[in-house]
Amino acid sequence: MKDLRDFVKRCEEEGELKRITAEVDWNLELSHVAKLNEEHAGPALLFENVKDYRSPVLTSACTTTSRLALIMGMDKKSSLVDLMREWVKRTANKLPPKWVDTAPCKENIDRGDKVNLFKFPVPKVYPMDGGRFFGTADFVLTKDPKSGWVNIGTYRLQVLDEKTLGTQFIKGKHADIMLKAYAELKQPMPVAAVVGADPLLFLMGAARLPAFESEYEFAGAIRGHPIEVVKGETVDLPIPASAEIVIEGEVDPVAMKPEGPFGEYTGYYSGIGTTPRPFIKVNCITHRTNPIFWLSTVGRAVTDTHMTMALTYGATLWQGLEAMRIPGIKSVYCPPEGAGRFLAIISVKQMYPGHAAQVGTAAISTEMGAYGLKTVIVVDDDIDAWDLPRVLWALSFRFQPSRAEFIKRGRSTPLDPSLPIDSRDITSRLIIDATIPYEWKEKPVPIELDKEMVKRVQARWGELGL
Numbered sequence: 001m002k003d004l005r006d007f008v009k010r011c012e013e014e015g016e017l018k019r020i021t022a023e024v025d026w027n028l029e030l031s032h033v034a035k036l037n038e039e040h041a042g043p044a045l046l047f048e049n050v051k052d053y054r055s056p057v058l059t060s061a062c063t064t065t066s067r068l069a070l071i072m073g074m075d076k077k078s079s080l081v082d083l084m085r086e087w088v089k090r091t092a093n094k095l096p097p098k099w100v101d102t103a104p105c106k107e108n109i110d111r112g113d114k115v116n117l118f119k120f121p122v123p124k125v126y127p128m129d130g131g132r133f134f135g136t137a138d139f140v141l142t143k144d145p146k147s148g149w150v151n152i153g154t155y156r157l158q159v160l161d162e163k164t165l166g167t168q169f170i171k172g173k174h175a176d177i178m179l180k181a182y183a184e185l186k187q188p189m190p191v192a193a194v195v196g197a198d199p200l201l202f203l204m205g206a207a208r209l210p211a212f213e214s215e216y217e218f219a220g221a222i223r224g225h226p227i228e229v230v231k232g233e234t235v236d237l238p239i240p241a242s243a244e245i246v247i248e249g250e251v252d253p254v255a256m257k258p259e260g261p262f263g264e265y266t267g268y269y270s271g272i273g274t275t276p277r278p279f280i281k282v283n284c285i286t287h288r289t290n291p292i293f294w295l296s297t298v299g300r301a302v303t304d305t306h307m308t309m310a311l312t313y314g315a316t317l318w319q320g321l322e323a324m325r326i327p328g329i330k331s332v333y334c335p336p337e338g339a340g341r342f343l344a345i346i347s348v349k350q351m352y353p354g355h356a357a358q359v360g361t362a363a364i365s366t367e368m369g370a371y372g373l374k375t376v377i378v379v380d381d382d383i384d385a386w387d388l389p390r391v392l393w394a395l396s397f398r399f400q401p402s403r404a405e406f407i408k409r410g411r412s413t414p415l416d417p418s419l420p421i422d423s424r425d426i427t428s429r430l431i432i433d434a435t436i437p438y439e440w441k442e443k444p445v446p447i448e449l450d451k452e453m454v455k456r457v458q459a460r461w462g463e464l465g466l
C-alpha cells in the first residue's frame with residue numbers, strides 16, 4: 001500500500017467503504033454523518049459531493065480493527081492485540097526512507113497569492129469548535145536544527161485564515177521540543193503538514209516513539225520497504241511522495257495567535273474559549289489533482305481517533321517495554337474507551353518476586369506511559385490483557401488495595417478533563433497489581449472442573465434435554 005488511494009481501493013474491495021454521492025455540508029453535517037455512522041461501526045465513508053467543493057473527503061478510515069488491519073497489511077480478522085504484537089515484531093528492523101525526484105504530490109503547486117487553505121473541503125466538526133480543523137488526520141514534519149533528526153507528529157491544525165494554521169504542539173511533544181531549539185537560534189521552524197500519503201504514516205505520527213527516533217524508519221519497517229520521499233518546494237524536509245496535500249510553511253517560535261477550542265477525544269472541548277499558540281505561516285501548497293481530504297473524527301468515545309490511539313499508543317507502550325528487555329510480557333491492551341492512553345492493562349508471566357511491580361513502574365516510565373497514563377493494571381498470564389471480564393475478576397479476587405502504588409506527580413496532558421482546566425501539567429498515577437504475589441508459598445487453589453466428569457456430562461447433554 002503506497003497511498004491513500006490504494007487504501008480506498010482496498011477498502012472498497014473488502015466491502016469496507018461507502019461512497020456518499022448526495023450533497024453534504026462541510027459545516028457540521030459531514031462530521032455528524034461520520035460520527036453517527038461510527039457509532040454503529042459503519043464503513044469508511046468517501047464524501048464525493050461536499051457543498052461548495054469538488055474534491056472528496058474521507059472519514060472513518062481507522063474506526064474498526066478490520067480497517068486498521070488493512071492499513072497494517074494484515075488479515076482483516078486480526079484483533080487489535082494481534083496488530084500491536086505484529087507492530088512490535090516488525091519495528092525491530094528499521095528502514096530509512098528513499099529519496100525520489102518526481103512525485104504525485106507535486107501535480108499542483110500554489111505559491112504566493114495563490115496560497116489558500118479554503119481551497120480544500122475542510123469540515124467543521126462540533127458546534128463549539130473554534131473553526132475548521134485542517135489537521136485531524138494529518139501529520140507534521142519538522143527537523144531538529146542541531147541533530148538533523150526528522151520528526152513526524154500528528155497534531156491538530158486549525159484554519160485561522162487563508163494562509164495560517166493554528167497549532168497545538170503539546171509541551172514536550174517533538175515539534176514543541178524542536179520549536180524551542182529554533183527559538184534559541186532565533187530562527188523560524190520550517191514545517192510541512194501533510195494530509196494523505198500511505199495511511200500508515202498517519203498512524204506513525206500518532207505513535208509515542210522516543211525523541212531522536214525517526215517515524216519514517218519505523219513505517220519502513222512495518223511496510224518492509226522504504227517510504228518514498230521528495231524534497232519540499234520551500235522547506236528542506238522529506239515529503240512523502242504520494243501525499244494528497246502538502247502545506248509548506250514556517251512557525252515563528254515567539255509569535256502566537258488564538259487557537260481552539262476543539263471537541264477532543266476526551267468527550268469534552270479542549271478548553272473554554274481560545275488559547276494563544278504558535279501558528280504556521282503557509283508559504284506554499286502542493287497537492288495531487290482532485291486530492292482526497294481526510295478527517296479523523298473525535299468526540300465521545302469510541303471514534304476514529306480512539307481506535308487510532310488504542311493501536312498506536314498501545315503498540316508503542318508494548319514496544320517500550322520490549323526495549324527495556326523486561327521478560328514475560330504476554331500482552332498489552334490500552335482500551336479504546338480510554339483513547340488508548342489513560343488506562344493500560346498488561347498481562348505478565350511472573351518469574352521472580354516483584355516482577356509484576358517492575359512491569360507497572362516500567363510502564364509509566366516508557367515514552368508512552370510517562371505522558372498522561374493514569375492507571376496501569378497488571379494481571380497474571382492466565383488472563384489476556386484485552387479480556388475485560390477476566391480483568392474485572394482479577395480486580396475483585398486478586399487485587400489488594402494496600403498493594404497498589406500511588407504516584408503523586410507525572411507528566412500530564414492538557415486535555416485531561418479530570419484535572420482543573422488551569423492546572424493540567426501534572427497528573428497522579430495508580431499502578432494496580434492485580435496478580436497473585438509470586439513469592440507467596442501458599443497460593444489460592446483455583447477451581448478446575450474434573451476432566452472425566454466433563455466428558456461424561458457432555459456425552460449425556462442431549463439426554464439431559466439441554
Ligand SMILES: Cc1cc2nc3c(=O)[nH]c(=O)nc-3n(C[C@H](O)[C@H](O)[C@H](O)COP(=O)(O)O)c2cc1C
Pocket residue numbers: 136137151152153154155156157168169170171172173174175205206207208209296305308309
Ligand atoms: C487524531 C489525532 C490528533 C492529535 N492531536 C494532537 C495535538 O493536537 N497535539 C498534540 O500534541 N498531540 C496530538 N495527538 C497525539 C500525538 O499525535 C502523539 O502524542 C504523538 O506521539 C506526537 O508525536 P511526537 O511524539 O513525534 O511528538 C493527536 C493524535 C491523534 C491520533
Ligand SMILES: [Mn+2]
Pocket residue numbers: 151152153174209210211213215
Ligand atoms: Mn516523534
